[in-house]
Amino acid sequence: MLKLASVLALLLVGTAPLFADDMPMNAGTIKWGPAPAVLPAGAELAVMAGDPSKDDAFVLRLKMPAGYKVAAHNHPTSEFVTVLSGNFHIGMGDKLDETKGTELTAGGFGIAPAGMNHFAWTTSDTIIQVHGDGPFTISYVNPADDPSKK
Numbered sequence: 001m002l003k004l005a006s007v008l009a010l011l012l013v014g015t016a017p018l019f020a021d022d023m024p025m026n027a028g029t030i031k032w033g034p035a036p037a038v039l040p041a042g043a044e045l046a047v048m049a050g051d052p053s054k055d056d057a058f059v060l061r062l063k064m065p066a067g068y069k070v071a072a073h074n075h076p077t078s079e080f081v082t083v084l085s086g087n088f089h090i091g092m093g094d095k096l097d098e099t100k101g102t103e104l105t106a107g108g109f110g111i112a113p114a115g116m117n118h119f120a121w122t123t124s125d126t127i128i129q130v131h132g133d134g135p136f137t138i139s140y141v142n143p144a145d146d147p148s149k150k
Contacts, residue, residue, distance in 0.1 A: 023049070032063060037148035038138045042068060048129070052136035059131040064088075069121040071096050071145035076114055077133050083108040086126025092118050094141045117141050 025048075035043035043064045050058030061084070072094050081090070083104045090110050091101030096119040103123075104110055112118045130136075140146045 040147050063127045064122045066124045072119040072141040078114045079112040081110045082129045084127040087123040088126050090120045
């Protein structure tokens with residue numbers, strides 16, 4: 001429980017200045033900022049709607065460079081992902097394995113059910129939209145893969 005609380009705290013600190021203020025919005029007015037420390041460095045995040053730290057619906061976007069990798073992890077709630085641009089690969093399992101994922105391109109959609117271990121990587125600059133019910137937290141299968149612990 002303490003681990004879950006610290007992951008949530010890191011997520012809150014990392015996304016607080018990114019909450020969407022103006023609705024509706026066009027792509028040029030999205031407020032991007034660094035992704036929270038629980039994600040590998042190099043990604044940017046924007047909260048489009050809601051508050052991922054609260055027990056309610058949220059929508060966020062994650063902008064990742066080519067070659068970005070997220071080790072096997074899970075969430076306590078289901079994660080719904082839509083690819084807006086780029087090449088996003090997702091696989092289910094306990095360890096990132098680039099031979100076992102599915103490539104999603106712009107318009108592609110995937111679901112990681114609550115508690116299911118999954119991993120992801122990109123092969124081009126990629127933007128995904130994630131929506132679900134909060135609180136949104138990340139638990140890595142191998143705690144050594146958690147970037148916030150390095």
